[in-house]
Amino acid sequence: MKKTAVKTVGILTAGGDAPGLNAAIRGVCRSGMINYGMKFVGIRNGYRGLVEGDCFQIKTGDVAGILTRGGTILGTARDKPFKNPVPDADTGLLPIEAIKKNYKKWKMDALVVLGGNGTNTTGSLLFEEGLNVVGLPKTIDNDIVGTDITFGFHTAVDVATEAIDRIHTTAHSHSRVMVVEVMGHKAGWLGLYSAIAGGGDVCLIPEIPYDIKSVSKEILARRDAGKNFSIVVVAEGALSKAEAKMTKKEFKKARLEMPQSIGYRVAHELEEATGLESRVSVLGYLQRGGTPSPYDRVLANQFGVAAADFLAREDFGKLVAMQNNKIVGVPLSECAGKVKNIPLDDPIIQSGRSVGICFGD
Template sequence: MKISVLTGGGDAPGLNAYLKAITFKAIDSGYEVYGFLDGWKGVLENKYIKLDKDLVYREYFHGGTLLGSSRTNPAKNEETINKAINNFKATGFDVLIAIGGEDTMGASSKMYKAGIPVIGLPKTIDYDLYGTDFTVGFHTAVDIVRDSIEKLITTAKSHHRVLVVEVMGRHAGWIALYGGLAGGANYIIIPEFPLDLNDLLRVIRDRYNRGDTYAIVVVAEGVELGNVNKEVVDEYGHVKLGGVGEQLAKIIEKETGITTRSINLGHLQRGGPANSIDRIYPLKLGYHAIELVKNKEFGKMLALKGNEIIKIDLSEVEGKIKTVDSNLYQFAKSFFY
């Protein structure tokens, strides 16, 4: 049997752990493993390499993905769908394991319906993939945000400034919420709930009035403040975000008179080696993906519910987003101080 795998969408720490698990288990099961280069783009351009234990072991310790990635959408139109199907059939591969987030899983669901035997594995630092309690990259991204906040606190205190830290999160504020809470941020703003500017300014003023002459405000990139450029989109129709932190910093400084600066952590959140969680769980999920291959259980995505590995239909994931609910955000607001 010939197994193929791809990594789609934005890269994330821990992707190479998936590739290690898939390759080791597949080879031990007597299968061959191939990797499409740069996500679905590799399928459309018929570009792939053979994977072996030596290669995936060497890359296991590094961040990113040895296969490369892209935001190419194979289900963009009928032409790309047919091209992907024809190219895949021509390879002689028996299955495609697609590793990715909401867009990659949505495209995988469509391609499965179109005739490609697909199995999905969860990956997104945004943690907004429906149906799973784990997505590779999220926990490492939270660690990076926490570490950045702890470093920024020292300079904010030294210069008596407000620092606005912009983090990733298009539709969901999981990174902002967890990273902000872990790092001791004084205020967190996420896309799920409208900004209460008066409350934000109150918290900042209260801090300065009692002698705590600095503040760290964390904001997810998807928060809308108005006047954001919404013209540039990717192949999935998503606006290319960025800049909300800078806008918010200007508003805070204007309203309070306090020197305010913004920092966009950007791709730092995707970079570097994975932490332990983002290594262990993809090893487990990648290993179990080969069991689905053996049983020809296609059209499924493996997920975690608690510590239990489950399988759900790709169609259940398609078009859905996991967001922060009001109870969790109210809990977080208890620590805005």
């Protein structure tokens, strides 16, 4: 067993759940226990649990049999302790003060946070406050700066692609335009990959504002060529060219006034512009739930094992990341508050265009 000054480690999952969280928890804990003799403190329900001191000692049995399970055994929440902090009614402590208190109470030498942009941004702020933090990149959106890939993404692509495959048969049978809405609020990686993998005809993503006239023209051209159906993949954050010119406040107000999600709006716009029957399938939480794919199990395990090594050598304030198929440490400060959007010259976009996918521009 290798020596390390890091003996007790807190671990939490925050933000939305994603396939592979339990595999990553298992990887960190088993590697830390076996190779370094570390003890782990499970923190329930993300940063809320750290503020409230809702913790427990993780035993070997707690991480047995969780490799294949979806969700997270630790629970999760979207609390952001640095955003509009309010003192506790009973203790009078601000969230960050309560976090520091519980960090010391449970004798933590370090903290591992598993999550997306918000989670790792908070992790970066906690590191600046003096806590020893290591972050892991979890999100089905694949939009964390500093890493080529996040665990959860491939499983979501698998699920979305299978859904598109199944919708193809209904679209063909009924001669319809089928709009498939996938997740991806700020970045369109999931929409792009699933559209290409599922043979989508149109792909609308946040990075490329769309003109409904361009989309309609493509669909009518398909009809005139004897193709009686079309598959339109729409990321939930897709926006029109008119919306792209709005201020952030104007855009937020416009979205709040939309009676339904973007997929329904696109379907309505297409039906009006083409006269073709259009239907919508919103995949929603199906993309985040369930068993992680073998790829994500392996990836999450890699990240987890690497996190234990980072802890052992006291390499704190880092996001465990994958770059060019190698595990590296990226300063959390370089990832905080940022979104990894798809570059417009990305080879995947170019390959999509090359096989005839319309991006609405």
